[in-house]
Amino acid sequence: MRVILAGPRGFCAGVNMAIQSLETAIQRFGTPIYVYHEIVHNKWVVDRFRRLGVVFVDDLNEVPEGAHLMYSAHGVHPGIRRQAAQRRLRTIDATCPLVTKVHREAIRFAREGYSIILIGHQGHDEVIGTMGEAARSILLVGRAEEVDTLNVPDPDKVAYLTQTTLSLADAAEIVRRLRRRFPNIVGPPKDDICYATQNRQEAVRQLSARADLVLVVGSRNSSNSQRLTEIARDQGVDARLIDGPADMDPAWFTGIETVLITAGASAPEELVAGCVRWLEERFPTDVEPATVCVEDVHFALASELR
Ligand code: SF4
Helix, strand or coil, rough: EEEEECCCCCCCHHHHHHHHHHHHHHHHHCEEEECCCCCCHHHHHHHHHHCCCEECCCCCHHCCCCCCCCCCCCCCCCCHHHHHHHHHHHHHHCCCCHHHHHHHHHHHHCCCEEEEEEEEECCCCHHHHHHHHHCCCEEEEEEEHHHHHCCCCCCCCEEEEEEECCCHHHHHHHHHHHHHHHCCCCCCCCCCCHHHHHHHHHHHHHEEEHHEEEEEEECCCCHHHHHHHHHHHHHCCEEEEEHHHHHHCCCHCCCCCEEEEEEEECCCCCHHHHHHHHHHHHHCCCEEEEEEECCCCCCCCCHHHH
């Protein structure tokens, strides 16, 4: 069996920064240390930190006054920052700078009087945070059809932003529809869909034609991992989203000659290596790394830890 390892795959600069920030905070302040929501959307990473004494909370009332609280890579609603200040929590902000960029754009467009259309998925942590920055000016659109029913006070004063981890093709279709409906719409100065999302999608788009099956290593609540699975299926290739080798089933590989393996931006390389080992233990396997572009992006630790 040929195993193609898609590159780039796995951890992005924002996830690396958030994980290193949490590791540094544990060393410096000890545990328990609290994190609002999952530090990144990956079960393996979250379980590992739980074993180290990290407590993940969905409600700040669960955090004792004065304790250390970290914000996850997806960012938070400004109301959470206010609540943390009231409870005198010692906060550490591990929001990815590329998410913070979208928050800043939302604040700027709202200040300039625009109605903002945010393209994204309802209920995603990042979307909740971005919408909170301009709650009175922002409307969420998840599908192209929803553009037709949007209601804005001034159709000539509309701006759009996007979640960082969307499918490029889906977002482009929604933007096309928005431009038809609001010809004067303005967008962000630089693409909101982040470099890591774009590169991982491009690798799957280019490489999946060579595969009979695509394995995407990532958790179900990881938006960018879900998108990688959809992109492979859109190319007509069977694709499965798995947390790791424990999810793999020998029956999937009957008649399969080539498997493409990729990983979402929050999925650790250990799990990819585990999937390759799982295949090697069962089939004569030939592993081929295939990198469509090289990334060189790094973010500094959360400012409170520098
Ligand atoms: S996927 Fe993109 S926006 Fe999200 S943490 Fe990684 S680099 Fe930042």
